[in-house]
Amino acid sequence: MFNKILIANRGEIAVRIIRAARELGVGTVAIYSTADRDALHVHIADEAICVGPARSTESYLNMNNILSAAVATGAQAIHPGFGFLSENSKFARLCEEMNIKFIGPSAKVMDMMGDKINARAEMIKAGVPVTPGSEGEVHTTDEAVKIAEEIGYPIILKASAGGGGKGIRKVNTVEELVPAFEAAQAEAQAAFGNGAMFIERMIFPARHIEVQILGDSHGNVIHLGERDCSLQRNNQKVLEESPSVAIGHTLRNEITSAAVKAAQHVSYENAGTIEFLLDESSGKFYFMEMNTRVQVEHPVTEFVSGVDIVKEQIRVANGNELSVKQEDVTFSGHAIECRINAENPKFNFAPSPGKITNLFLPGGGVGLRVDSAMYSGYTIPPYYDSMIAKVIVHGENRFEALMKMQRALLEFDVEGVTTNVDFQLELISDPHVVAGDYDTSFLGNVFLPEYQKED
Structure with a gap:
C-alpha cells in the first residue's frame, strides 16, 4: 500500500479522502491556497503545503505547484477528488x-x-444506446442550424469538454438556436478553454439515472447500483437518492448491465459514473455522459451497498483487485443526500460566504452521516463552490429515509451565513417528492415557482 498520498482538493471531499486514507494506514498531504490556511482539511492531514493564492487558477488548478508539492513531500500518489483537476x-x-x-x-x-x-462514439461501438445527435464537434452556428434541422427540435447544446452544468442550453425552436449557441460556446470557452460544442435531441422531461461503477487493473468491473439525480436546478444536482423509485427490477438490470458494458469497453479502472436519461413514457434510456472521478453523491451508494468507494479508489490505484465481486454486492434499504450550500435561495441562490459564528450538525441514531469541512469560527471564503456540507441518510425503506432526512434538516443549524437548509427541508417534504413523482423538469418548473412566491 502507498505510504503517503497527496489530496489535490479542498473542502469536504478533501476531508473525506484524508479520513479514508488514515483508516487504510496511509499518510496524507493536504494542499491549500492562502485563503484556505485555516481550513479543516489542512488541520487534519499529516502534512500540509501551500500551493498558491486564493484564485483557484493559481492554486488548486496549478499543476506545476501541486506536482512540486507531491515531490517535495514524497507523496507516491495524488487523489484529485471531484472538480478542479479531477477530470x-x-x-x-x-x-x-x-x-x-x-x-x-x-x-x-x-x-x-x-x-x-x-x-458518444465509444458507446455506439459498445452497443450502449445513445440519443440522436451530431457525430462530431460543432463550431459554427451554420453547422448547428443544419444539424438541428436533421435531428428535430427540441435539442440540447452541450460543451464537448464541459461539466458541472456549464456550456449547456436547451433550444426549442430555430429562432432560439443562434443566440443560445453563441452564449453556450462563449461560456464553454471561458470555463474550459474549449468552445467546441455538440448537439443532441433533448429528452425532456426525463429521469436522470446514473450508475456507479468500479474497475481495477485486473480486468474486473462491477456496478454498485443506480442513483436518481433528477432533482436539479440549472443542470446541477440538488438532491440524490438510491435506489430510484422510477425503475423496476428488469429495467434496473438493463441499465446497470449497460453501464458495466460501457466501462468494460474502455477497460476502465478506478471509480466512475455512467449517466443516463430515462424517458419514462417509453421506458427507453440513453447514455448521456461518463464522469471519470468520484461523485459528490457517492455516499448515497456507500449506504445502500456497504462499499467504501474512496477506499476502493486507493486500493485499485495501488494495484489491488477490487475487494468485492459483483456477486458479493448486495443492496439494502434506501439512501438520500441533500447538498447544503452557503447561498440564499430567496435571492436567486446568491452565494453567502462569511464567518460561521455557531454550528450544530445533526447526529444520533443509525444511518445518518454529515460530510463537511465546517467548524464553528470557520470563515467560508468567497472564491470557491458554495457547497459546505452533505447530509446523507439511510433507512430500511424510502419513507424512513425521508423522515430521517426531515429530522436531520430540522436539527441542522448554521449561524453567521445564509444556507439552503430550509429550502432543502421544503423540497424533501413536498408531496411530489415524498411520492417519488418528479423528473428533471420538476424543480425548475413546479417547485421553484411556488417556493419563490413565498415571503
Whole structure:
C-alpha cells in the first residue's frame, strides 16, 4: 500500500479522502491556497503545503505547484477528488510521467470518456444506446442550424469538454438556436478553454439515472447500483437518492448491465459514473455522459451497498483487485443526500460566504452521516463552490429515509451565513417528492415557482 498520498482538493471531499486514507494506514498531504490556511482539511492531514493564492487558477488548478508539492513531500500518489483537476487528462498524464500514481483512470481513458463526443462514439461501438445527435464537434452556428434541422427540435447544446452544468442550453425552436449557441460556446470557452460544442435531441422531461461503477487493473468491473439525480436546478444536482423509485427490477438490470458494458469497453479502472436519461413514457434510456472521478453523491451508494468507494479508489490505484465481486454486492434499504450550500435561495441562490459564528450538525441514531469541512469560527471564503456540507441518510425503506432526512434538516443549524437548509427541508417534504413523482423538469418548473412566491 502507498505510504503517503497527496489530496489535490479542498473542502469536504478533501476531508473525506484524508479520513479514508488514515483508516487504510496511509499518510496524507493536504494542499491549500492562502485563503484556505485555516481550513479543516489542512488541520487534519499529516502534512500540509501551500500551493498558491486564493484564485483557484493559481492554486488548486496549478499543476506545476501541486506536482512540486507531491515531490517535495514524497507523496507516491495524488487523489484529485471531484472538480478542479479531477477530470484533467493533462494532469493525469503529467502524474504518469513523474511516476506519481493518479488515483483515477488513465489519461487515455479520460480523453476517451471525458470528451462527450469521443464518449458518444465509444458507446455506439459498445452497443450502449445513445440519443440522436451530431457525430462530431460543432463550431459554427451554420453547422448547428443544419444539424438541428436533421435531428428535430427540441435539442440540447452541450460543451464537448464541459461539466458541472456549464456550456449547456436547451433550444426549442430555430429562432432560439443562434443566440443560445453563441452564449453556450462563449461560456464553454471561458470555463474550459474549449468552445467546441455538440448537439443532441433533448429528452425532456426525463429521469436522470446514473450508475456507479468500479474497475481495477485486473480486468474486473462491477456496478454498485443506480442513483436518481433528477432533482436539479440549472443542470446541477440538488438532491440524490438510491435506489430510484422510477425503475423496476428488469429495467434496473438493463441499465446497470449497460453501464458495466460501457466501462468494460474502455477497460476502465478506478471509480466512475455512467449517466443516463430515462424517458419514462417509453421506458427507453440513453447514455448521456461518463464522469471519470468520484461523485459528490457517492455516499448515497456507500449506504445502500456497504462499499467504501474512496477506499476502493486507493486500493485499485495501488494495484489491488477490487475487494468485492459483483456477486458479493448486495443492496439494502434506501439512501438520500441533500447538498447544503452557503447561498440564499430567496435571492436567486446568491452565494453567502462569511464567518460561521455557531454550528450544530445533526447526529444520533443509525444511518445518518454529515460530510463537511465546517467548524464553528470557520470563515467560508468567497472564491470557491458554495457547497459546505452533505447530509446523507439511510433507512430500511424510502419513507424512513425521508423522515430521517426531515429530522436531520430540522436539527441542522448554521449561524453567521445564509444556507439552503430550509429550502432543502421544503423540497424533501413536498408531496411530489415524498411520492417519488418528479423528473428533471420538476424543480425548475413546479417547485421553484411556488417556493419563490413565498415571503
